[in-house]
Amino acid sequence: MAGTRRHGAGRGRPTLEEVAARAGVGRGTVSRVINGSPRVSDRTRTAVEQAVAELGYVPNRVARALAANRADAVALVIPEPETRVFAEPYFSDIIRGVGAELADTDLQLLLTLIRTPKERQRLADYLSAHRVDGVLLVSVHADDPLPDLLERIEMPAVLSGRRSAHESVPYVDSDNTGGAQSAVEHLIGRGRETVATITGPLDMYVAQCRLEGYSAAVRAAGREVEAELVASADFTEEGGRRAMRQLLSQRPDLDGVFAASDVMAAGARQVLREHGRRVPDDVALVGFEDSAVARHMDPPLTSVRQATEEMGRAMVRVLLEEIDGHSDRTAKRPQMVLPTQLVRRESS
Amino acid sequence: MAGTRRHGAGRGRPTLEEVAARAGVGRGTVSRVINGSPRVSDRTRTAVEQAVAELGYVPNRVARALAANRADAVALVIPEPETRVFAEPYFSDIIRGVGAELADTDLQLLLTLIRTPKERQRLADYLSAHRVDGVLLVSVHADDPLPDLLERIEMPAVLSGRRSAHESVPYVDSDNTGGAQSAVEHLIGRGRETVATITGPLDMYVAQCRLEGYSAAVRAAGREVEAELVASADFTEEGGRRAMRQLLSQRPDLDGVFAASDVMAAGARQVLREHGRRVPDDVALVGFEDSAVARHMDPPLTSVRQATEEMGRAMVRVLLEEIDGHSDRTAKRPQMVLPTQLVRRESS
DNA sequence: ATCACAGCTGGGAGCGCTCCCACCGTACCC
DNA sequence: GGGTACGGTGGGAGCGCTCCCAGCTGTGAT
Numbered sequence: 001m002a003g004t005r006r007h008g009a010g011r012g013r014p015t016l017e018e019v020a021a022r023a024g025v026g027r028g029t030v031s032r033v034i035n036g037s038p039r040v041s042d043r044t045r046t047a048v049e050q051a052v053a054e055l056g057y058v059p060n061r062v063a064r065a066l067a068a069n070r071a072d073a074v075a076l077v078i079p080e081p082e083t084r085v086f087a088e089p090y091f092s093d094i095i096r097g098v099g100a101e102l103a104d105t106d107l108q109l110l111l112t113l114i115r116t117p118k119e120r121q122r123l124a125d126y127l128s129a130h131r132v133d134g135v136l137l138v139s140v141h142a143d144d145p146l147p148d149l150l151e152r153i154e155m156p157a158v159l160s161g162r163r164s165a166h167e168s169v170p171y172v173d174s175d176n177t178g179g180a181q182s183a184v185e186h187l188i189g190r191g192r193e194t195v196a197t198i199t200g201p202l203d204m205y206v207a208q209c210r211l212e213g214y215s216a217a218v219r220a221a222g223r224e225v226e227a228e229l230v231a232s233a234d235f236t237e238e239g240g241r242r243a244m245r246q247l248l249s250q251r252p253d254l255d256g257v258f259a260a261s262d263v264m265a266a267g268a269r270q271v272l273r274e275h276g277r278r279v280p281d282d283v284a285l286v287g288f289e290d291s292a293v294a295r296h297m298d299p300p301l302t303s304v305r306q307a308t309e310e311m312g313r314a315m316v317r318v319l320l321e322e323i324d325g326h327s328d329r330t331a332k333r334p335q336m337v338l339p340t341q342l343v344r345r346e347s348s
Numbered sequence: 349m350a351g352t353r354r355h356g357a358g359r360g361r362p363t364l365e366e367v368a369a370r371a372g373v374g375r376g377t378v379s380r381v382i383n384g385s386p387r388v389s390d391r392t393r394t395a396v397e398q399a400v401a402e403l404g405y406v407p408n409r410v411a412r413a414l415a416a417n418r419a420d421a422v423a424l425v426i427p428e429p430e431t432r433v434f435a436e437p438y439f440s441d442i443i444r445g446v447g448a449e450l451a452d453t454d455l456q457l458l459l460t461l462i463r464t465p466k467e468r469q470r471l472a473d474y475l476s477a478h479r480v481d482g483v484l485l486v487s488v489h490a491d492d493p494l495p496d497l498l499e500r501i502e503m504p505a506v507l508s509g510r511r512s513a514h515e516s517v518p519y520v521d522s523d524n525t526g527g528a529q530s531a532v533e534h535l536i537g538r539g540r541e542t543v544a545t546i547t548g549p550l551d552m553y554v555a556q557c558r559l560e561g562y563s564a565a566v567r568a569a570g571r572e573v574e575a576e577l578v579a580s581a582d583f584t585e586e587g588g589r590r591a592m593r594q595l596l597s598q599r600p601d602l603d604g605v606f607a608a609s610d611v612m613a614a615g616a617r618q619v620l621r622e623h624g625r626r627v628p629d630d631v632a633l634v635g636f637e638d639s640a641v642a643r644h645m646d647p648p649l650t651s652v653r654q655a656t657e658e659m660g661r662a663m664v665r666v667l668l669e670e671i672d673g674h675s676d677r678t679a680k681r682p683q684m685v686l687p688t689q690l691v692r693r694e695s696s
Numbered sequence: 697a698t699c700a701c702a703g704c705t706g707g708g709a710g711c712g713c714t715c716c717c718a719c720c721g722t723a724c725c726c
Numbered sequence: 727g728g729g730t731a732c733g734g735t736g737g738g739a740g741c742g743c744t745c746c747c748a749g750c751t752g753t754g755a756t
Contacts, residue, residue: 013477015742026706031744041704058477062414063742066711070744071410076459092439099461103470111424111459113447122451129361129406266644296614298646363712374736379714389734411712414741 014055023051034059061108073108074134074319077123077146079115090289090308094138094160097312105320107133120146128153134319136160142203156322158315162335164205170322170333172314176206176288179304179340180213181220183286184258186302186342188221192256192284196229198243198268200260207232210260210288229254233264240267248275255283256348262287262294265301269347284348299346307338314338362403371399382407409454421456422482422667425471425494427463438637438656442486442508445660453668455481468494476501482667484508490551504670506663510683512553518670518681520662524554524636527652527688528561529568531634532606534650534690536569540604540632544577546591546616548608555580558608558636577602581612588615596623603631604696610635610642613649617695632696647694655686662686 020030025044032040033048040048051057065072076098078091095111102109110132114120127135127150134156140147142163150157151169159171187195197214200207215225228250233239240259244267247254257272259265265287269279277283279299287294290305318334368378373392380388381396388396399405413420424446426439443459450457458480462468475483475498482504488495490511498505499517507519535543545562548555563573576598581587588607592615595602607613613635617627625631627647635642638653666682 016744017742020706027743028706028745029704032705035744039704044704058473060414060477060742061479062410062419063711064744065410066408066414066713066741067743067745069711095459096461099459100463103461103467109459111443111447111457113444113451115448119451125406129408131409292641293644296641296644364714365712368736375713376715376736377734380735383714387734392734408712411741412714414711414743415713415715417714417741 013060014057015060016057019048019051019055019057022055023048061106069130071130071132072106073110073132074102074136074316075110075112075123075127075132076136076138077112077114078138079141079144090291090306091138093308094312094315097309097314098136098316099312100309101313101316105316124149127155130155134158134323136315136319142205156319158319158322160311160315161206167335168333170318171335172311172318173335173337174306174311175337175340176209177213177216179288179306179342180210180258180260181217182213182340182342183288183302183304184214184217185220186344187256187258187284187286187348188217190256190284190348194229194251194254195256195258196231196247196251196254198240198247198257198259198264199230199232200235200264202232207235207260214258226251233267235261235264237263237267240264241271242267244268244271248272248277256285257283258286258288260288262289262291262297262301262303265303265347266293266297269297269301280346280348286342286348290343294343294345297347302345302348303343305341305343307340311338361408362405363408364405367396367399367403367405370403371396409456417478419478419480420454421458421480422450422484422664423458423460423471423475423480424484424486425460425462426486427489427492438639438654439486441656442660442663445657445662446484446664447660448657449661449664453664472497475503478503482506482671484663484667490553504667506667506670508659508663509554515683516681518666519683520659520666521683521685522654522659523685523688524557525561525564527636527654527690528558528606528608529565530561530688530690531636531650531652532562532565533568534692535604535606535632535634535696536565538604538632538696542577542599542602543604543606544579544595544599544602546588546595546605546607546612547578547580548583548612550580555583555608562606574599581615583609583612585611585615588612589619590615592616592619596620596625604633605631606634606636608636610637610639610645610649610651613651613695614641614645617645617649628694628696634690634696638691642691642693645695650693650696651691653689653691655688659686 016027016030020027023030025048029040029044030048033045061072076095099109112123114123135150137146137157137159139161140159140163147157147159147169157169159167159169161173162171184195195218197211199211202208202211218225231243231246233243240263243264247257248271257268259268265285269285272279272283279285285301287301287303290303294301294303314336318336321334364375364378368375371378373396377388377392378396381393409420424443447457460471462471483498485494485505485507487509488507488511495505495507495517505517507515507517509521510519532543543566545559547559550556550559566573579591579594581591588611591612595605596619605616607616613633617633620627620631627633633649635649635651638651642649642651662684666684669682
């Protein structure tokens with residue numbers, strides 16, 4: 001009678017119990033086979049596997065989650081305002097990578113967009129209730145309370161990018177410093193004498209790193225880092241425009257600009273045009289991110305490519321480790337930095 | 349002793365039972381209050397609500413899902429190859445909208461990226477197992493078997509865009525025809541005499557619609573639709589380049605081009621430059637989608653904006669209806685078409 | 697032959713919820 | 727007064743799984 005009682009779709013599929021009956025074994029044994037426990041004889045295992053195949057048995061995730069107190073899911077948390085800024089390819093490439101890596105697992109990917117404090121609170125509740133096994137955090141701000149909350153409730157988590165040089169939470173980051181440095185070295189190598197930079201908001205570590213890379217390259221060339229050649233903006237196009245105007249008024253003689261993001265480079269490019277500066281003839285321009293914007297600019301923008309999709313994949317791998325070895329809090333927290341690569345186009 | 353047995357995080361939180369004990373009522377009553385059943389007296393309801401507040405009780409989703417045979421989740425299915433094409437903003441804007449609308453619900457958003465047939469099969473299994481309450485399908489191809497599968501297993505589903513004029517599954521679409529028509533009318537209104545179009549792959553309904561809009565506008569202006577002015581491509585930049593070359597060789601006298609996507613317009617724009625045609629002076633150019641690419645082109649591209657985020661929201665609303673009224677298969681399947689809007693920039 | 701101890705196995709006892717049925721009391725009717 | 731009806735309620739019986747503990751078998755040592 002049971003199972004017929006409710007018409008709910010999804011009922012009526014074979015259960016563990018039925019598989020056990022068919023294979024002539026007990027529930028526990030089937031469970032062991034399903035979960036790949038080694039404590040099962042080959043004979044039994046084969047019998048169970050056959051029954052599974054015949055019945056087309058698929059484990060019920062929900063029941064499993066309830067019984068084992070696992071969620072079988074990880075959350076990808078994306079603070080909304082951020083994505084507007086980082087925009088396009090970064091965001092979707094991360095998702096792509098995460099999805100790809102997760103496909104091999106049995107874990108679900110839960111997407112959580114956060115745009116209001118209320119939603120942030122909801123998420124906090126949700127996570128505290130351990131409804132996921134781990135959390136992937138994209139583009140966290142230095143003052144974000146989430147990472148600490150996660151640490152407190154012992155929820156495995158991985159960041160994309162770090163909040164500071166001494167990040168305690170596991171993370172996967174790009175080599176921002178190295179990427180910026182190679183960009184500026186490239187500019188200098190092409191004979192540019194006066195190379196300026198447009199930085200991101202300097203309360204963000206990523207922006208600090210890219211500025212650091214700029215400085216390193218400038219100094220490596222035996223030059224000084226001049227304050228007049230550094231203008232900071234906010235990763236937006238409008239910010240890029242403002243910074244470029246400022247730079248141009250301070251140092252009209254500049255002949256190279258490294259913008260810490262493609263979008264800011266796009267803004268800078270507009271101002272350059274307004275001022276009658278040709279790119280790359282008068283001013284060589286390099287961006288960071290190698291987004292679609294870079295490819296579609298006129299001229300196409302030289303930019304620093306991040307392995308964004310690979311970052312997504314790496315984040316999952318790190319998270320999986322965290323989840324598995326969760327018990328030993330003493331173990332080193334995995335942290336990795338992925339290389340970047342300069343993509344040369346006509347703007348430099 | 350129970351509850352201590354395992355150290356699993358998440359245990360130890362208050363349960364329905366504890367709330368019931370505290371409120372001095374039975375489990376069933378608490379459940380009724382939680383789920384907003386009207387068959388509860390005000391006195392009791394108040395008592396329960398207080399107990400809930402005091403204990404900080406949050407229902408256990410997993411247990412609920414198991415008992416009620418619901419999943420409390422909807423899947424957003426994104427065929428990978430597609431997103432490469434539609435790229436950027438469309439994809440993330442849909443997600444944005446879906447996420448926003450779902451935030452008010454108790455439903456989880458499951459992201460499912462499909463890139464291989466194997467993954468498609470996995471998804472099919474997964475859906476057949478009714479592990480979600482409904483499905484959001486983005487950019488479905490005409491020959492995709494998924495919609496039919498969903499119909500067969502009576503899984504509520506909503507498409508973004510339709511596969512043909514006679515789409516049977518509920519969908520939310522943009523007014524592709526109207527958008528294209530207004531774009532071409534705009535071109536003609538600006539005095540362009542010879543307006544060509546670059547279409548998408550014509551086995552896609554969306555491409556057909558946009559071509560249809562082009563034709564309608566041309567005819568409305570009392571002109572003929574000339575085969576030489578129509579080149580079809582595949583929504584890619586390279587396709588746009590090829591199509592533009594073809595058009596230019598067939599009708600060197602053209603002075604307006606409507607590309608059925610921004611990315612193709614970007615390709616076309618490059619070819620126009622190579623051929624020494626100025627935009628918009630010699631050739632006016634209009635795209636479709638109003639993506640970031642459009643804003644960053646030189647000159648910025650006039651384009652047809654779709655209410656992509658609103659599409660995401662609408663999809664969720666429609667899906668929710670489908671899930672609720674799921675029993676009456678006779679009810680009309682909700683289908684809606686969202687308006688588009690021409691965004692004028694310097695390219696036309 | 698006896699004991700110890702592995703390696704396997706079956707199945708009870710949950711996990712936290714929803715469903716549903718039986719039951720309570722009160723109000724109303726004839 | 728006894729019946730009927732009904733809003734309101736408690737709690738048993740699951741949902742399908744994992745965990746874990748007893749128990750069962752066969753092997754090797756004594």
